[in-house]
Amino acid sequence: MKIKKILNNNAVIVLDEGKEKVVVGSGIAFNRKRNDLVLPQKIEKIFVMKENDKLAQLLSRIPEEHFTISEEIITYAEKALHTKLSEHIHVVLTDHISFAIERTRDGIHIQNKLLHEIKLLYTKEFEIGIWAIQHIQEVCKITMPLDEAAFIALHLHTMKPQGGDLRQTLRQTTMVRDMVQSISKRMDIFIAEDDISYQRLITHLRHTLDRLDHYEIHSLDEEMSEIIREKYPHSYTFATAMAKDLLQLHGIELPEQELGYITVHIERLRKAEKKVAK
Template identity: 70%
Template structure:
């Protein structure tokens, strides 16, 4: 494999069987120049990506350590979830991690308004995020808040092969946060994130939205719905008000059977 471009001391672009690849390894470019043969013993990873140009640009602009740290996080994540992530993760996570490190060094911290929801909806990914910020602290001596663990968790989730796209994930999580805030306001209560009822409510709202997005039915028996309306009139009316606000804010209209399920969750919260 011949070197066609040196990106940094640990990354080079090579030509292998007339195909361009990115070779990564400690000191792989040491004392090398264009058209030299790469030392195969130094290569740790080879990337053959649709987005090679973007990765090349990124590697030439960020500190080498940031890419190494991101790759270690990706390797940990894939082992933790037991599967491969979309190849785009090598670009989006590296870009995010590098920017976050530099930003925090400058004393700029971004709050994640969806932190509590992400902790519950994407628990395993958030655990990866917690490992990642601890790893970054050990490697770079940069203290990262849990908000950054949540941002990393979103990237991991959306780069899972069945994870969906980041925009849709953020939209759904924002909708759930808004619904929880509306319910708290209607009931004049504050839900603690550690409360099991809070977890149940968020989990149900997530599945309700997912079912709508995939046109899946979760039909409640009509007699059961009538019973809920009679037995829990206040909670059902509260559910109706929540869906009105939801439609106003996000243009989403939940079907009656979902109102029944939400009413049951609201009644449980009221009793507490």
């Protein structure tokens, strides 16, 4: 492998069998110059990606430490999730991590309005996000808020196989938040995020939206739907009001079958609230 371009002390672009590759390793470019051979013992990672140009540009513009931190987070995440993430993660997460570190050092903190929903919907990814901000704190001596752990969690989730588009994931998470807020507002209660009934509701609403995206509907027959409506009239009223809000805000219409299941979850919340009130 011959060096075509030095990006920084730890990354170079090489030509190998006619292909451009980004090669990374500690001190791989030290005392090296264009057309020198890369020392094999220095190679830690080789990137052959569609986005090699973007990665090369990024590596030439950000501190080497930021890329190293990002790669350590990616390695940890892939082990924790037991899956290989999309190659795109090396660009998007590195870019995000670098910018987040700079923002934090400048005293700028961006609030993640979907923090609680992300924490519940993408639990494993959020746990990795917490590890990531703790790792950044150890290396960079800066303290990041939990909001950053949630941002990292979203990037990790969308880079998983079948993880989905980031924009779609954000839209779905926003809809779940709006649905929960609609329910809690009409019930006039504060829903604690550590309440198991709340966690079940959040998870169910997410699966509901997933099914709608894939044109799948729960097979709740009409007789059972009627029983639920008659047995839990108040909860059904909250469910239908929430559905109207969802249609108005996001243009999503929930079928009657889904409202039946959501009614049951709302009823659990109502019962939990009554026990707390006692």
